[in-house]
Amino acid sequence: MLRRELLxxxxxxxxxxxxxxxxxxxxxxxxxxxxxxGIIILEGGMDGLASVPPIxxxxxxxxxxxxxxxTMFEINSDFGISSSFENFYSLMGAGExxxxxxxxxxxxxxxxxxxxxVIQGGLxxxxxxxxxxxxxxxxxxxMPGRTLSLSxxxxxxxxxxxxxxxxxxxxxxxxxxQSALEVLSKLSSGSLKDSLxxxxxxxxxxxxxxxRDPISLAFTAGQAMAQKNGPISSVIYVRGFxxxxxxxxxxxxxxxxxxxxxxxxxxxxxxxxxxxxxTVIMTITEFGRTVKMNGSHGTxxxxxxxxxxxxxxxxxxxxxxxxxxxxxxKLFERRDLMATVDLRSIxxxxxEATLDIPHEHSSKEIFQDSTISNIGKYLFAS
Amino acid sequence: xxxxxxxxxxxxxxFRPDEKLPSNPVQWIESQLxxxxxxxGIASLSDPSSIQEWPAKYSFxxxxxxxxxxxxxxxxxxxxxxxxxxxxxxxxxxxxWAQENLPTRHDETRFFHRAIYASDQIRQRLLYFWxxxxxxxxxxxxxxxxxADYLERALETQLDGSFRDLxxxxxxxxxxxxxxxxxxxxxxxxxxVKWARQNKRQAGLNDNLARELLELxxxxxxxxYTEDEIRLVAKILAGWGMDVSNEGDDVxxxxxxxxxxxxxxxMAEKGKIKVFEMALxxxxxxxxxxxxxxxxxxxxxPLTIRHLSTKLxxxxxxxxxxxxxxxxxxxxxxxxxxxxxxxxxxxxxRTWQRIDETVKFQxxxxxxxxxxRSTGAxxxxxxxxxxxxxxxxxxxxxxxxxxxIGQGFWLSDLQPNGFSQxxxxxxxxxxxxxxxxxxxMIANYGNPQMRPVQLASTLGISPxxxxxxxxxxxxxxxVILLCSPEMLEV
Numbered sequence: 017m018l019r020r021e022l023l024x025x026x027x028x029x030x031x032x033x034x035x036x037x038x039x040x041x042x043x044x045x046x047x048x049x050x051x052x053x054g055i056i057i058l059e060g061g062m063d064g065l066a067s068v069p070p071i072x073x074x075x076x077x078x079x080x081x082x083x084x085x086x087t088m089f090e091i092n093s094d095f096g097i098s099s100s101f102e103n104f105y106s107l108m109g110a111g112e113x114x115x116x117x118x119x120x121x122x123x124x125x126x127x128x129x130x131x132x133x134v135i136q137g138g139l140x141x142x143x144x145x146x147x148x149x150x151x152x153x154x155x156x157x158x159m160p161g162r163t164l165s166l167s168x169x170x171x172x173x174x175x176x177x178x179x180x181x182x183x184x185x186x187x188x189x190x191x192x193x194q195s196a197l198e199v200l201s202k203l204s205s206g207s208l209k210d211s212l213x214x215x216x217x218x219x220x221x222x223x224x225x226x227x228r229d230p231i232s233l234a235f236t237a238g239q240a241m242a243q244k245n246g247p248i249s250s251v252i253y254v255r256g257f258x259x260x261x262x263x264x265x266x267x268x269x270x271x272x273x274x275x276x277x278x279x280x281x282x283x284x285x286x287x288x289x290x291x292x293x294x295t296v297i298m299t300i301t302e303f304g305r306t307v308k309m310n311g312s313h314g315t316x317x318x319x320x321x322x323x324x325x326x327x328x329x330x331x332x333x334x335x336x337x338x339x340x341x342x343x344x345x346k347l348f349e350r351r352d353l354m355a356t357v358d359l360r361s362i363x364x365x366x367x368e369a370t371l372d373i374p375h376e377h378s379s380k381e382i383f384q385d386s387t388i389s390n391i392g393k394y395l396f397a398s
Numbered sequence: 399x400x401x402x403x404x405x406x407x408x409x410x411x412x413f414r415p416d417e418k419l420p421s422n423p424v425q426w427i428e429s430q431l432x433x434x435x436x437x438x439g440i441a442s443l444s445d446p447s448s449i450q451e452w453p454a455k456y457s458f459x460x461x462x463x464x465x466x467x468x469x470x471x472x473x474x475x476x477x478x479x480x481x482x483x484x485x486x487x488x489x490x491x492x493x494x495w496a497q498e499n500l501p502t503r504h505d506e507t508r509f510f511h512r513a514i515y516a517s518d519q520i521r522q523r524l525l526y527f528w529x530x531x532x533x534x535x536x537x538x539x540x541x542x543x544x545x546a547d548y549l550e551r552a553l554e555t556q557l558d559g560s561f562r563d564l565x566x567x568x569x570x571x572x573x574x575x576x577x578x579x580x581x582x583x584x585x586x587x588x589x590x591v592k593w594a595r596q597n598k599r600q601a602g603l604n605d606n607l608a609r610e611l612l613e614l615x616x617x618x619x620x621x622x623y624t625e626d627e628i629r630l631v632a633k634i635l636a637g638w639g640m641d642v643s644n645e646g647d648d649v650x651x652x653x654x655x656x657x658x659x660x661x662x663x664x665m666a667e668k669g670k671i672k673v674f675e676m677a678l679x680x681x682x683x684x685x686x687x688x689x690x691x692x693x694x695x696x697x698x699x700p701l702t703i704r705h706l707s708t709k710l711x712x713x714x715x716x717x718x719x720x721x722x723x724x725x726x727x728x729x730x731x732x733x734x735x736x737x738x739x740x741x742x743x744x745x746x747x748r749t750w751q752r753i754d755e756t757v758k759f760q761x762x763x764x765x766x767x768x769x770x771r772s773t774g775a776x777x778x779x780x781x782x783x784x785x786x787x788x789x790x791x792x793x794x795x796x797x798x799x800x801x802x803i804g805q806g807f808w809l810s811d812l813q814p815n816g817f818s819q820x821x822x823x824x825x826x827x828x829x830x831x832x833x834x835x836x837x838x839m840i841a842n843y844g845n846p847q848m849r850p851v852q853l854a855s856t857l858g859i860s861p862x863x864x865x866x867x868x869x870x871x872x873x874x875x876x877v878i879l880l881c882s883p884e885m886l887e888v
Contacts, residue, residue: 059813082600126625127613129815166804167818168826182828186802188777188792188843189835196877197834199866204883207825214827215834224831255811260579260606267485311591311602312582317609349625 049159051329052241053249053370054234054284054297055150055171056277059132060258062301063315064322065353066270068115068335071096075342080309085266095335099266100274103282104326108333112292113281113326114395116362117337120303120355124348126317128258131302135359136171138383147174152382153367154178154249161249162240164233172251179214179247181233183226192219230254234280238287241295248371252280257301261312281326293328296366296396300359306351307342320353323362329369331397358388365392399884400858405753407760407888409714409746410519412768415847417517427746430520431739435554439511442783443793446776446845449515456504456781460547460572460657464640466500467540496541503784505546506796506808510778513767523764524742525554527713529807531706532568532615533816534577542808548573549807561706561736562697569611569693570660575639578607578814585636585667585685593664608632610814616696618705623674630673634688637666661686703731710741712819714749716756723748759821759887762803762829766836769880772853775844792843802832833881841876850875859884 066083070076072094077084088096089105095117097105107113123134123142130142138149151174154161160177163169172178192215201212218224226236230252237250256273263270277299285292304321320340340346340354348354364378369392379388399407405423406412410430413419420426437452458466473495477488497503513522529549536542552571556564568574575581583604584590594601608631612623640660666685673688674695696702707727711719730744749756760768770777779793800806805817805824818824840846846853850872854864863882867875879885 125619127609127619128813129614130619163826166826166828167823173822180826180828184802184828184832184835185798186832186835186839187798188794189839191838192831192834193838193874193877195870196837196874196881199870199874199878200834200881203862203866203878207822208830208883208886211825211827211830215831218827218831260604261582309600310604311584311600312579312604313600314579314582314604316605 049157049248049371050291050294051248051370051372052288052291052295053150053366054237054241054295054327055249055251056280056297056299056324057132057136057169057171057251057253058257058273058277058299058301059253059255060128060301061131061303061305061317062257062299062321063259063263063270063305064117064119064320065304065307066263066315067098067101067274067324068117068322069096069098070094070117070339070342073339073342079307079342080315082313083263083265083309083315085271087266091335094339098271098274100271101278103278104324107281107285107326111333112328112330113324113333114330115335115337116323116325116357116395117335118320118340118353118355119323119337119357119359119362120320121300121359122355123303124319126303126319128302128317131317133170135300135302136169138171138360138363140385146170148172149363149382150249150251151175151178153371153373153378156373156382157248157371159248159371161251162237162247164230164237164250164252169251169253172249176210179218179223181218181223181226181237183224183228185228192224194219230276231279231283234283235287238284238289238291240287242288242291254280259305259314260310260316261314263309263314277324281324285326294370295327296329296370297326298362298366299324300363304353304355307347307353308351318352319348320355323357323359325362325366325395329396331393331395336394357391360385361389361391362395364388364390365395368392369396399860399888401753403857404888405750406519407764407768408753408758409749410523411513411764412519412772414515414517414771415774415853423750424747427520427743427750430518431742431746432558433518433521435521436516436518437508437512438515439508440515440776440780442780443776443778445780452508452511453781456501456508458501458505458546460551463501463543463547463572464657466543470496470500470541470543498785500541500543501546502542502808503795503797504781505543506800506806507778507781507784508546509549509807510767510796510799511781514771514778520746521554521557524557525549526761526763527710528553528557528564530816531709532574533812533814534573534807535812535814536808536810540576544571544573544576545807557738557742559738560697561731561738561741562694564738565615565697566690566693568615569607569635570638570689572640572660575607575660576641578610579604580607580635581639581641581662583607583632583636584665585633587668588636588666589664603629603632603636605629605632607635611635611696614815616705617699617701621699621701627673630671631692633667633671634673634685634692637662637664637685638689697736703728703736707731707741707745709819710745711748714745714758715752716758717819717821723752757887759825760885761805761817762824762832763800763805763817765833765886766799766803769837769840769885770844772857773840773844773876773880774847775840777840777844792839794839794843799836803836804829830881833886834877837877837880838873840880841873846876850879854879 085098087099090096104113121135133142136148137145139145148171151172155175163172163180166182168180240246259270284297305315305318310316338356340356344350360383364375367373367378368375375390380386438449439452477491552567556567584601591601605628608628671688707724711723715723726748727745730740734740777794850867866878
């Protein structure tokens, strides 16, 4: 049984902690907001057991002998971490990165589309909201954010001061025809006008010419967030975690994705500079994957997974979990890692640590569920 | 914009400058639905006015694609067994080989050419709808060489038939069974699993296709199926499909596929399989007999009919269609027993009736194709340009456009639910920036066949836009016209 870093999450009463309600709505400029929150959306359902293998649970090796990374780093006798996480592992050593294992959004139907919708919308019922939890949180404090993707993801919807940056690369049209843009802004209305005006702004502030691979985007987002009046929050996508076939062990497509993710954390830190000390970067994914390998050297949609957090606001570098165990009778529906930590409680904690919205308020207003456990003190330095 | 031009853009790709306008829109729908397909294009951007039939040398059938897949797999094996190459070098060599020897680049070009030059514009839009509904994306192992076959054969040849046959064709198609891993799924009691056990290999069920068949393609989660039922459906699906890209160990065991009946016996589940017993009774049959029955059941299920009638209305009529719109399509569906021509006719006619009261913000892909088509511009390289270094000042490759706009059928980063149906997903500044730049590209390099003010007057664009165009330079005029609110939202 893994007892290290055991968290008695389920016993925490939501009314136990009493934090004053911050007067957030009154704040006008981002210069008053020193802290930053970065979200990395892992699309497809990341395999938490491959990323952060629970090596202290010997059942792991029975369930998926061909999916074990033979060159992983050991965090302690209970958990290893993928050899692709070289940078993240060293951040853990410095006390600037942690993993919350056996975590998941309380969603058990294993559909990508519903799953991505709930982890971004933040409500338990799929497709029940047109706005995202981060958008609602930023609207609450009146602070801008930035999305690094072609379309605005659901997670940041709900607040108009959020820009989407994903520079175009069209041969034969290096620059935008600004006279046309001016005329079109006048001729249009509604969300089209809104978008046209944001394009005008991105020309004047230079973001239109940025490089756009995820790692460069993370670096430039970090740089922008480092500025005194920069975006408070940013969102970046990493795709390709739906590893149904030929997932790989020490190499392969899953490891390649994890390497990319590791570089994104690194690029954020480099871009943020000193601002890193006041930052939280966290991953979210729609679900984990089956504990057993499937018929095609891959894994199917599951439930519990691992959530990765990094930044100077972390309390320490460790794996936090209430480990459910991998014996068949401990698995969710006898196939998936059980989730013992609600992803929403990590989201609430990150919102409180960076946006100063108290847990009681965000759980009730942003996630519409006041029973979400408050675990902030385990994750972040107070 | 004039009603007829709006309608052509709502349900089609708009009229080319030299195209004769139909006098009766309802008859036009009918003739478009029954018109033979047209594959027109240009050989080279150096001679853009010579529009011809696509040449046979760049049209490939499924057998040729299968042989190419086999050759590609041999290349993979050859390079992987070459100890002097590292992983990056192997990838690079395979990429170059694929570029030269696989048909994908020509396929993508052919798709864009047809959209720009052919007259069967409504048929093409219906194809986009269904290809987006039954979405497959660019695979890692097959390099997308099955996609054109999927669009032109598995999907489009069925648009004159029943939805049931379309569903059957899609579910057993090489592209879908590759994309959603069904060709890697074996029944638990199958010969393949027995063989794998004896040889210490891994084989078993993979439920990816089963899940999406229920959730996305037909009845939706509203049906209330269970995880066990998904697994039973996976057992029925195991063995179906055609493997053109399997890598590694299985090469030795490959058998030539039966193109008419893509069923791999050694992967099929043995014994009788029962699922949805309440509706189907217990005599469901063996894996090979069960799939046709399962497809019948799903294709004709009221939830499937409701789901797809709604989606068709959302696509053509309005993001938020009225119940009365949906009912028209549902009725046509039920009355015709799922005949796609009748269903399409119902939704398109209803769109015409409701054109004055509704607007739709155009998809990035349809907007771009309409912009090129209506200006008579030539921006997409010709079939002979695809593999040659061009001396032209500028040429657009279909692939680059697809990647830039984030929409199309040769993309790797979309999910099985395809490109979004909701306009808010393609209204971001990043999307709008692309439209502005593409409009500049068309103006500067496409050699439009008229001045912007002429097109504005042909289409009946509102005076405020026309005034702004008259006083602008040609490039500015084109960008204003092509990105004006009434061109984006028709």
